[in-house]
Amino acid sequence: MLFNSYPFLFGFLPVVLVGFYVLGAQRREWALAWLTAASLFFYAWWRPINVLLIAPSILINYGLARALERTRETQPAQARAILIVGIVFNLCFLGYFKYLNFFESSLNDAFGAGFVLTQLILPLGISFITFQKIAFLVDVQGGRVDKFSLADYGLFVLFFPQLIAGPIVHYREMMPQFRAAPCRYDPENVAVGLTLFFFGLAKKLLLADPLSTLVAPLYKQAAAGTPQSATEAWIAALGFTLQIYFDFSGYTDMALGLARFFGIKLPLNFNSPLKATNIVDFWLRWHVSLTRFLTAYIYNPLTLTLTRRRMAQGKPIFGGRNTSIGAFLTLLAMPTVLTMFVSGMWHGAGYTYILWGLLHGIYLCINHAWRLVRPRIWSNARVYNRRAAPFGFVLTFISVVAAMVLFRAPTASAAVVLWKGMVGVYGVTLPQAVFARLGSIAGFLASIGVRPAWTSGSILMAATIRIAVLLAIALLMPNTLQMLAAFEPALGVKPGKTSSRLERLLTWRPSRGWAVGLACVALAGILSLGELSEFLYWQF
Amino acid sequence: MASFLRTWIGTLVVLALLVVGLNLLVDPYDVFGTPRLPHISLLKPGPKNHALLAKTYQIARAHPVTVLIGESSTHIGLDATDPAWPDAVKPIYNYGIPGAYSTASSLATMREALASGNVRNVVVALDFPDFLAPDPSGPGPVEDERRFHLLHDGSANPNRSLQVAEDMALSLVTMAALTDSLTTVVRQNAHSVLNLAPDGSSNEADFVNEARTDGMHDLFAQKEAFEAQRAITLAQVMADWKGPLPCLDVVASIIDLAHAHDVRLTLLITSHHVDTLEIYRRAGLWPRVEQFKVELAELVGAKDHGVTLWDFLDYSVYSTEPVPPAGDRHTQTQWFWEPTHFKKALGHIMIDRIAGASSPDFGVVLTPENVRARNLQVRRQRLARDPRLSDNLRPADFAQ
Numbered sequence A: 001m002l003f004n005s006y007p008f009l010f011g012f013l014p015v016v017l018v019g020f021y022v023l024g025a026q027r028r029e030w031a032l033a034w035l036t037a038a039s040l041f042f043y044a045w046w047r048p049i050n051v052l053l054i055a056p057s058i059l060i061n062y063g064l065a066r067a068l069e070r071t072r073e074t075q076p077a078q079a080r081a082i083l084i085v086g087i088v089f090n091l092c093f094l095g096y097f098k099y100l101n102f103f104e105s106s107l108n109d110a111f112g113a114g115f116v117l118t119q120l121i122l123p124l125g126i127s128f129i130t131f132q133k134i135a136f137l138v139d140v141q142g143g144r145v146d147k148f149s150l151a152d153y154g155l156f157v158l159f160f161p162q163l164i165a166g167p168i169v170h171y172r173e174m175m176p177q178f179r180a181a182p183c184r185y186d187p188e189n190v191a192v193g194l195t196l197f198f199f200g201l202a203k204k205l206l207l208a209d210p211l212s213t214l215v216a217p218l219y220k221q222a223a224a225g226t227p228q229s230a231t232e233a234w235i236a237a238l239g240f241t242l243q244i245y246f247d248f249s250g251y252t253d254m255a256l257g258l259a260r261f262f263g264i265k266l267p268l269n270f271n272s273p274l275k276a277t278n279i280v281d282f283w284l285r286w287h288v289s290l291t292r293f294l295t296a297y298i299y300n301p302l303t304l305t306l307t308r309r310r311m312a313q314g315k316p317i318f319g320g321r322n323t324s325i326g327a328f329l330t331l332l333a334m335p336t337v338l339t340m341f342v343s344g345m346w347h348g349a350g351y352t353y354i355l356w357g358l359l360h361g362i363y364l365c366i367n368h369a370w371r372l373v374r375p376r377i378w379s380n381a382r383v384y385n386r387r388a389a390p391f392g393f394v395l396t397f398i399s400v401v402a403a404m405v406l407f408r409a410p411t412a413s414a415a416v417v418l419w420k421g422m423v424g425v426y427g428v429t430l431p432q433a434v435f436a437r438l439g440s441i442a443g444f445l446a447s448i449g450v451r452p453a454w455t456s457g458s459i460l461m462a463a464t465i466r467i468a469v470l471l472a473i474a475l476l477m478p479n480t481l482q483m484l485a486a487f488e489p490a491l492g493v494k495p496g497k498t499s500s501r502l503e504r505l506l507t508w509r510p511s512r513g514w515a516v517g518l519a520c521v522a523l524a525g526i527l528s529l530g531e532l533s534e535f536l537y538w539q540f
Numbered sequence B: 001m002a003s004f005l006r007t008w009i010g011t012l013v014v015l016a017l018l019v020v021g022l023n024l025l026v027d028p029y030d031v032f033g034t035p036r037l038p039h040i041s042l043l044k045p046g047p048k049n050h051a052l053l054a055k056t057y058q059i060a061r062a063h064p065v066t067v068l069i070g071e072s073s074t075h076i077g078l079d080a081t082d083p084a085w086p087d088a089v090k091p092i093y094n095y096g097i098p099g100a101y102s103t104a105s106s107l108a109t110m111r112e113a114l115a116s117g118n119v120r121n122v123v124v125a126l127d128f129p130d131f132l133a134p135d136p137s138g139p140g141p142v143e144d145e146r147r148f149h150l151l152h153d154g155s156a157n158p159n160r161s162l163q164v165a166e167d168m169a170l171s172l173v174t175m176a177a178l179t180d181s182l183t184t185v186v187r188q189n190a191h192s193v194l195n196l197a198p199d200g201s202s203n204e205a206d207f208v209n210e211a212r213t214d215g216m217h218d219l220f221a222q223k224e225a226f227e228a229q230r231a232i233t234l235a236q237v238m239a240d241w242k243g244p245l246p247c248l249d250v251v252a253s254i255i256d257l258a259h260a261h262d263v264r265l266t267l268l269i270t271s272h273h274v275d276t277l278e279i280y281r282r283a284g285l286w287p288r289v290e291q292f293k294v295e296l297a298e299l300v301g302a303k304d305h306g307v308t309l310w311d312f313l314d315y316s317v318y319s320t321e322p323v324p325p326a327g328d329r330h331t332q333t334q335w336f337w338e339p340t341h342f343k344k345a346l347g348h349i350m351i352d353r354i355a356g357a358s359s360p361d362f363g364v365v366l367t368p369e370n371v372r373a374r375n376l377q378v379r380r381q382r383l384a385r386d387p388r389l390s391d392n393l394r395p396a397d398f399a400q
Helices: A006-026 A028-046 A049-071 A076-111 A126-141 A150-158 A171-180 A187-223 A230-261 A279-283 A288-312 A325-347 A351-377 A381-408 A412-422 A432-437 A440-447 A457-476 A501-505 A512-530 B002-026 B051-062 B072-077 B103-114 B160-172 B175-187 B205-214 B216-238 B248-260 B274-282 B286-303 B344-354 B371-384 B387-391
Strands: A428-431 A450-453 B066-070 B092-096 B121-126 B264-269 B308-311 B336-338
Touching: A006 A028, A006 A230, A006 A512, A028 A049, A028 A150, A049 A076, A049 A126, A049 A150, A076 A126, A126 A150, A126 A171, A126 A288, A126 A325, A150 A171, A187 A230, A187 A412, A187 A457, A187 A512, A187 B002, A230 A381, A230 A412, A230 A428, A230 A457, A279 A351, A279 A381, A288 A325, A325 A351, A351 A381, A351 A412, A381 A412, A428 A432, A428 A457, A432 A440, A432 A450, A432 A457, A432 B205, A432 B216, A440 A450, A512 B002, A512 B175, B002 B160, B002 B175, B051 B092, B051 B103, B051 B160, B066 B072, B066 B103, B072 B092, B072 B344, B092 B103, B103 B121, B103 B248, B121 B248, B160 B175, B205 B216, B205 B336, B216 B274, B216 B336, B248 B264, B248 B286, B264 B286, B264 B344, B274 B286, B286 B308, B286 B371, B308 B344
Parallel strands: A428 A450, B066 B092, B066 B121, B121 B264, B264 B308
Antiparallel strands: none
């Protein structure tokens, strides 16, 4: 069931909320059981067989967690073995459904292996659920989970606001909230939840979705090998970057809002990533819960193991300015690229996703290397940060946009066509109708190589205006978390220093003006429900 | 917080009711048949991108005796109120669907038109490029068939009521409907506004506006770039095609359907500007065009159901009209908006011919006996026409 659908908004959600509040007024346990049952129904709506696939996996993980809990202090070696079994089981579960066909087709391509590819039913949100289950096992083994029951664990895994596309949550940040939640109607939670939900719905339907029809034909043409002029290539790159930006931002807001109806605060997941001034900053703002997971469960253990090994061998380790190239490559570059490779694989079973992850891995290595080198060139960090921030922003923005081409392109060769277009290999064109209206400027443009083309002037104008407006929203406006900071819209988010007049003006408060404004936003979102569309991140 | 929530829900309900009221009053897609009000909804530009939706509900209210079936050239170029139509065939409804690009769509819309039971005459316009390749939609259901009374196999559509309810809802409570309602009201007093008349005919406002701002040359050039690409693709698809042309079986179904309903059927191979013909000739498709006419004439003859097949696709005085040069935004063409869309003026002449007017220079009723001679005649027309036209093609790089 999609959040942005009539059945969800006018059927499922009201029924679940009423049931939750009514049962919660009697007994908390009943309300939480109702929430688990509703989440199962939500999951089954799309394909009932999803439940049959995911339920045994939940039971097996619960059993492993119980075994870990029993053995982790008394029999650490056995606990470690159980953990490895659990991780391997979950990765095999994910691998079978998500990657089997990819590996078999890759082997077919490379060696003519002759595997017959089968159509597998990919359980929804399997990547999110798998990571969450692995994190739970690791936390149990590490003693970070105090107590849990099957009902607790079921609710933790299935809680519908974050079930399909995150945020990826930790048991230790969710269960205390469920245990403390009053499970009753709370006007503040409902008001904050409504605001988050309808802001998210509007972002998704009014800002992200219209870009789909703009960029899809351009990527299709690129996939067919049709050269794209710089104009079209940049529209394709910027258009998709903004589409996925508002799609994911909208989804995250909706998930936060839905959880808030039940008195639950989900962790921060999306924090104006396009405002980042370097690529490390970008990954601290984009899909924060995934970055957190990959850092905690892949990057850190890998770095720790490699550091210990180097220390045992008597080799230098990472040491700030005095870091050797060998230490940098072994202890930072290699784990970073490997972690981002996993990130790429996690996003999709395809070469383009892997290349996208690797490209970001390289970006991060360059960023880290610059951090090591920069103090030797520019010692005053404060002055550097002030002066280099605009340059860093532009460089980061262009890097992210260029990488997004790989994320959206159906093939790597299509991405290359668009990249070549972006750097002007296929020239720069403007629609003839636009060219004809530029008067003397047209002559100048022609002299520098801009050519007229029989493309639609009205589409170009509409695309340019749309992209400009969306960029302004993404880069200049405060985000939803900032606007609602006084009400902790995400776990741990507190009010910061409101610096600009615009931020003060857009600070949410339960006033009549905001109620009317939110009603307009909500109506615009509801009226746009007619055109159903899926969230881009649901496929992961 | 409680006050906030009360204000929010109250405002939402009031605004939603206002939106429903406005959409019902303006009826931007002419789905409800709300009376058209001066300064509010007299002109209907809204159906521009929802023609099939609007026309399927319009035709149910129009009770036509004659229906015009086809694509955008029919939608724009054949006027249901043209004075050349004989009184005996009125009222007429224009069921041309812009952007259909599918012969199967013509069959489906004709089936829907006949479902009303009043129709006695059907005119089906045939755009020749559609017959040079297999129908992209295949033999199965066509897009938006879900709102028709009958499905593509002739059976009753069991889900039509559900679709009608959805259409009503989408015309009342969607952002697109609200935007189109507001646009409809705002544009009532504009200079040149697109309008879908209750008889299904569209005015030519979009072309008028484009011709005014870009000039006729650009209108032709832009469409020719598209047609050149289409011709190249069709030539590749048809390179190894053997036997009868694809899609003629759809025409056979159209003839059978007309016969089964005892309606008089007129088939119309519509006129295209010489630039289109030259594009297809240069792509190596002219033998296919001639094959199309021969097989069509033989099909009509073999069926022997009294169907009339008119051919207006030639190098006539109309189709060879010159296009103004680049940069000239003032000179207007007389008969064509661009190479594939004839103006209502030429539509009038075609209607006049099929209504019985004599004209030795334009339009021939094809039969199995005269079709080959007709093909030779068109070849001679091409050879005899102004040789300068052959170099007048846009885009210039098509020959490459």
